[in-house]
Amino acid sequence: AQTVTQSQPEMSVQEAETVTLSCTYDTSENNYYLFWYKQPPSRQMILVIRQEAYKQQNATENRFSVNFQKAAKSFSLKISDSQLGDTAMYFCAFMKRSNDYKLSFGAGTTVTVRA
Template identity: 90%
Template sequence: AQTVTQSQPEMSVQEAETVTLSCTYDTSESDYYLFWYKQPPSRQMILVIRQEAYKQQNATENRFSVNFQKAAKSFSLKISDSQLGDAAMYFCAYMTTDSWGKLQFGAGTQVVVTP
């Protein structure tokens, strides 16, 4: 069974600084997808970034980038130049290519941004 682990319940960062959220996963599959979703206080789930496991290049989306280490089964998210609007719960999620779109989520990391 695949599991997704986020070991940091909460991370605090100052505005304009950088924070890195960790995520590890357990799988025997070679092809899969990884995601980071953001959940602000409104509780809407918003896609931050997506990574295909067959791609060696790390995905980037503006101030958000990932460090994908396939052998280590690690998928960390870096938020650069943090803004107050980045404050939210961040969930790492995993999906196999042969599932019917079943996303498996980690427990989440709460990001607190201080002025």
């Protein structure tokens, strides 16, 4: 079974600044996928970014980027130039590459962007 750990329950950041969310995971799989999902107050789950474990290059989506360290089983999310609309709960999630494709989520980190 895979476990995903997010050790920061809450984080606060000033608008326009940068914040980094940590995520570690435990798995015996060699091939897998990692995701960050955003859940704003509306409770909608929105995919932020995705990383394939077999790719060494870190994924980037506009102001969102990840630091994927496979050996350390670490997958952090950096939000640059934070905006008020980034205020949300952020979930790190793991998916195996074969047989079953369910998402296993971490406990989440609440990010508050201050004006």
